[in-house]
Amino acid sequence: MAIKKLSKIVDLGRAWWVNLGAELTDFIFIHTTQKRLDVDGNKFKSLSDTYSTLKKQGAFKRQSSTGGANLLLTGDMMSDLQPRRVTDNSVEVGWGGQESQKVVGNADRGRVITKKSKPIARDTEKMVQKLIDKQTKKNIKKNDTVTIIKLGK
Amino acid sequence: MPLIEKNAELFANAVEAVKRATVDHVYNLGQNLSRQELVVLVDSLDFTALVNGLGYERAVDDLLGTYVGVLGELEGIAPVSETVLQALANTDRSFYLGKGTDLANTIKQELTRGALQGLSRDTMRAAIADVSGFTAPQVRTIIDTSVRVFSRSVTAAMADNLPDTAKYIYVGPVDDKTRDICLAMVAAGPLTQAEVDAQFPGGFVDGGGFNCRHSWRLVTSQSNKIEKQGEAESIISKNPPNTTPQTELEKSLAK
Numbered sequence: 368m369a370i371k372k373l374s375k376i377v378d379l380g381r382a383w384w385v386n387l388g389a390e391l392t393d394f395i396f397i398h399t400t401q402k403r404l405d406v407d408g409n410k411f412k413s414l415s416d417t418y419s420t421l422k423k424q425g426a427f428k429r430q431s432s433t434g435g436a437n438l439l440l441t442g443d444m445m446s447d448l449q450p451r452r453v454t455d456n457s458v459e460v461g462w463g464g465q466e467s468q469k470v471v472g473n474a475d476r477g478r479v480i481t482k483k484s485k486p487i488a489r490d491t492e493k494m495v496q497k498l499i500d501k502q503t504k505k506n507i508k509k510n511d512t513v514t515i516i517k518l519g520k
Numbered sequence: 521m522p523l524i525e526k527n528a529e530l531f532a533n534a535v536e537a538v539k540r541a542t543v544d545h546v547y548n549l550g551q552n553l554s555r556q557e558l559v560v561l562v563d564s565l566d567f568t569a570l571v572n573g574l575g576y577e578r579a580v581d582d583l584l585g586t587y588v589g590v591l592g593e594l595e596g597i598a599p600v601s602e603t604v605l606q607a608l609a610n611t612d613r614s615f616y617l618g619k620g621t622d623l624a625n626t627i628k629q630e631l632t633r634g635a636l637q638g639l640s641r642d643t644m645r646a647a648i649a650d651v652s653g654f655t656a657p658q659v660r661t662i663i664d665t666s667v668r669v670f671s672r673s674v675t676a677a678m679a680d681n682l683p684d685t686a687k688y689i690y691v692g693p694v695d696d697k698t699r700d701i702c703l704a705m706v707a708a709g710p711l712t713q714a715e716v717d718a719q720f721p722g723g724f725v726d727g728g729g730f731n732c733r734h735s736w737r738l739v740t741s742q743s744n745k746i747e748k749q750g751e752a753e754s755i756i757s758k759n760p761p762n763t764t765p766q767t768e769l770e771k772s773l774a775k
Contacts, residue, residue, distance in 0.1 A: 385681045389738035397745050431693030431733055442693055443668075446735045450678055 388450025
């Protein structure tokens with residue numbers, strides 16, 4: 368068995384990276400808003416009494432969530448999380464200028480969605496690894512060739 | 521205070537300052553004139569140029585400069601930055617300048633009435649202050665909408681890297697505030713970009729319009745945990761979208 372081009376095995380392609388960006392986005396969204404966990408896997412600290420009461424009452428403009436510490440109020444911040452840059456061998460996921468300020472604000476208040484030392488949570492990392500493994504195996508299969516050399520007559 | 525709030529408030533304050541400056545300018549010009557001469561003076565002035573010259577146009581450019589700057593902070597906008605940012609800026613500039621012309625015409629009308637009645641400068645200032653211009657919440661809505669349109673443009677640009685068969689779902693809140701068009705897009709479930717364009721023209725970038733809280737997301741292995749298709753369908757079945765004719769003429773024809 369010989370492999371035609373070794374580089375092809377790790378060549379995941381731009382479309383794959385776009386898809387990974389979308390998967391990452393959804394994983395972070397679910398991890399943050401549904402599991403209500405920070406990047407270290409800890410539950411978000413509770414909301415202050417005043418804010419919690421106002422949120423439950425639906426007192427805010429454009430409010431879309433009345434839940435507890437799920438980092439959703441209007442939903443603008445978490446729905447702005449999306450792939451921002453994609454190349455043939457990378458994808459960057461994040462927030463736009465205005466919404467990224469909210470992410471920083473939340474981190475300042477102890478609710479950390481991402482940080483430089485640990486951009487994504489452990490379970491999200493595992494998901495990325497699985498997707499890379501899956502695609503790599505596909506690429507190996509695609510590039511497998513069997514060369515038969517007949518000896519003699 | 522978040523940047524958008526701050527910019528919106530700065531712009532609203534600038535508009536108030538322009539209103540006061542316009543009244544002062546006219547009263548300074550006509551301080552030795554009779555009421556009737558003042559009316560003629562008001563009529564002869566180009567109020568759009570006056571309002572723009574007294575700071576309205578500069579306030580518009582400052583506002584656009586700051587919030588386009590906010591958009592420009594985005595990483596990885598290279599595929600869309602030049603065209604989309606410029607288009608957004610041009611469209612919004614025209615919108616604001618158009619509103620400036622409306623404001624100028626209203627001020628002119630109020631000043632003509634005030635001149636005829638012989639109102640003092642202070643009374644006139646107070647009267648003009650009530651003239652609707654831009655309130656901070658109105659400006660905030662416009663900026664918010666532009667940012668959201670931009671966000672959807674990024675999704676559209678990313679879509680260029682994918683096969684035409686790639687599907688998207690429309691995600692965001694489904695509640696009593698959700699517009700019919702947004703409910704319909706959520707209820708539509710996974711669609712290709714071409715299907716979105718065919719069923720909801722412009723919806724891929726514009727979403728549901730002003731203040732829309734929704735966005736299109738590529739379908740992933742996790743989409744079933746995020747989508748609210750069932751909820752939207754349930755609301756639509758209980759309250760079918762308003763498809764009644766829009767105009768009185770159409771209503772009477774329908775009868």
